Amino acid sequence: MTGTTQGSAPDRSAAPHVVVAPDSFKGSLPAAAVAEALAAGVRDVVPAARVTCLPMADGGEGTLEALLGVWGAGPREVATVDAIGRPTTARWAVSPDGKVGVVELAEASGLPRVADAPPRPLGAHTRGTGELAAAVLDAGVAEVLVCLGGSASTDGGAGLLAGLGARVLDAAGAPVPDGGAGLARAAALDLSGLHPRARQVRWRVAVDVTNPLVGELGAAAVFGPQKGAGPADVAALDAALGRWADLLERTTGARTHDLPGAGAAGGVPAALVAVLGAELERGADLVAESVGLPAALADAALVLTGEGSFDSQSVRGKVADGVARLAAASPARPPVVVVAGQVRLPAAQARAAGIAAAFSIAPGPVALEELLGRTAERLRETAAHVTALTLAGRAA
CATH class of the missing domain: 3.40.50.10350 (Glycerate kinase; domain 1)
Structure with a gap:
């Protein structure tokens, strides 16, 4: 180069x-x-x-590899879980100046990771991506770039928040199960255990779709079938995401139900925007800026x-x-x-x-x-x- x-x-x-x-x-x-x-x-x-x-990417799968190639850096790794809770190892990266950390959702919570197992559209989650993000925060970066694409789940980013230390609770105060279906019981969001640096850094999220979180063009309706969701599953997931969006709004004041791009990667941007103030950007533009x-x-x-x-x-x-x-x-x-x-x-x-x-x-x-x-x-x-x-x- x-x-x-x-x-x-x-x-x-x-x-x-x-x-x-x-x-x-x-x-x-x-x-x-x-x-x-x-x-x-x-x-x-x-x-x-x-x-x-x-080398470029559109902000989805392959973005981590492209950035590593331009930066001339090697990946770092962390032990985490895949979208159905099995132990795995995921890669992440830090820019040469140490200021920007890169999280690629597909590394921990992507479809390829669980291709050897039957689809679990109701139970697949993003907790592993949250644990990956926690490792990036521990590295002391000032900015986290989250690359979406290839998601195996439709959990509205609740799993990602859980991986960062948040708790999604039911009416009795017990944690709800991981996965989109568990959000149907979500009654409270406890952020007291959130990673101490989670709200101190800038979060930028690469998206390449404009779908809202819920509705006929939402995460469940449009992308759920690609992850094994049948008609009944889609209806259940869409209702659960609606309840999750209501809870996010009550907790943070941010409305994400119809936010353009919030439906990407099973709704992950909704949680990142509401709780962490993330900025949604065109994936290709974000990568272009990052590589100069x-x-x-x-x-x-x-x-x-x-x-x-x-x-x-x-x-x-x-x-x-x-x-x-x-x-x-x-x-x-x-x-x-x-x-x-x-x-x-x-x-x-x-x-x-x-x-x-x-x-x-x-x-x-x-x-x-x-x-x-x-x-x-x-x-x-x-x-x-x-x-x-x-x-x-x-x-x-």
Whole structure:
């Protein structure tokens, strides 16, 4: 990885500066490996190019890995529990300056962790993520970045609060069971045992959906079926989340029932906003800021980004969208080119979103298995074509 030079405009007489900021190719390559392959393609055509690799993510699964890659740091680990209460180990990270801690929900409470067990939509919880967050607070950070995505539960973040020392009690003063269904009995929220630093730090939550906590577009109705919830389960969970939101409002004064984004990851943002004053932000924007993308774009001549499938969702808050918006706002206003496994977005829609062009790495009709086995090679080759088209003549 090379550094970035800030300035008001790119210096065309110097070696061109190319920023490579892709998402992962899920099922094939992590974002760091994608960035390395694209950078190699750039250097194949313009060996003198200055290339800044900034692996990206949209704030969900893979964000921890992307940040570790950019920071050049290794993960830390803590013993905790998965979404159904089994012992596990989860990773977390701290920025090089020690100020920002990163919690990825999928590390402890994600669906992949419990894929070997029957779905438990009513009982799955986020207590393990709360214990993970407690370890981050113990490290003395001033800010906690919570990355959502891949959640196995629909518990409104009650488990996360429990992992931080809070207690959700029933009418008799007994703790309710972990999981969304237990919230149907929630009558009081005891915050006296909350981690002493929980309210002393800044909480930022990466979200990529705008769903509210409850209702027909809420956490249970939209995302519950993905976690094994049938119609009866969805109805029970939605009612329980409504009761939980009422309790949060009585306890903290914050209304989260219809808060945009509160329905992400089974409703986790509702608890974080109400109890800890968390800020909800677009995941891709939050990651971009954390890895220093805005500064890197200041003198860029070309920006390469990418993901497995470039489609209509890509320009609605995903990585390509965030990169394009930041590039358009930068002093250099460099062209942004997407390199993807498949391109499903019409060119006109891509241009409207600030994407100059999009290219598929598929050389023609090819079996998916074959393409997956040659992803890095094809990324490098496609990046070389893009670089030749946009920079080779200028560099010469």
